[in-house]
Amino acid sequence: MTEAMEWSVFKWLWEKQSVRQIADEANAALDQLDRKVKARWSDELRAAYKELKAESSGRGRARQNHKEPAIDPQVRLLVKKVKDADDEAYRAHLDAENTFDEAERQLNTSLAREGCQKAIDSWELHEKAIRKSEALIDASKATT
Numbered sequence: 812m813t814e815a816m817e818w819s820v821f822k823w824l825w826e827k828q829s830v831r832q833i834a835d836e837a838n839a840a841l842d843q844l845d846r847k848v849k850a851r852w853s854d855e856l857r858a859a860y861k862e863l864k865a866e867s868s869g870r871g872r873a874r875q876n877h878k879e880p881a882i883d884p885q886v887r888l889l890v891k892k893v894k895d896a897d898d899e900a901y902r903a904h905l906d907a908e909n910t911f912d913e914a915e916r917q918l919n920t921s922l923a924r925e926g927c928q929k930a931i932d933s934w935e936l937h938e939k940a941i942r943k944s945e946a947l948i949d950a951s952k953a954t955t
Contacts, residue, residue: 812830812834812927812930813927813931815830815927816924816927816928819920823923827915827923830911830927831911834907834911837930837934838933838934838937841934841938845897845940845941845944848941848944848948851948852944852948855882855883855886856886856890858882859882859886859890859891860890860893862882862887863887863890863891863894864894889947890947892943893940893943893944896936896943897940899936899940900936900937900939900940903929903932903933903936903937904930904937906933907926907929907930907932907933910922910925910926910929911923911926911930914926
């Protein structure tokens with residue numbers, strides 16, 4: 812991706828599909844790693860994350876009428892930090908995708924370069940979010 816930021820207009824026209832494919836593969840690899848890490852979470856961590864996702868999607872706490880166990884506020888706070896990091900990485904990913912789309916529509920190499928940098932930035936944010944998820948595994952093991 813860093814190399815692609817230096818390409819000429821003609822090189823971009825010939826190689827733009829490979830850049831998008833590489834970006835898609837990198838995103839898929841990070842998503843897969845994220846799923847593997849979260850699969851190692853305790854039930855309480857997964858429940859807190861699910862609850863936060865429901866709240867952010869507008870479903871709120873309507874499901875609390877069910878007799879689900881209360882989530883420790885400290886656990887919820889830690890999981891919220893991971894959720895916030897995930898959301899930030901996702902927004903950065905969408906921004907990179909939109910920039911690539913606009914660059915392709917306009918045949919604009921400056922925007923394409925910007926899209927490459929945004930893609931790199933989004934991967935770094937995703938990696939940070941994954942590291943936060945991993946830290947929760949270690950933290951939950953320490954408390955048990």
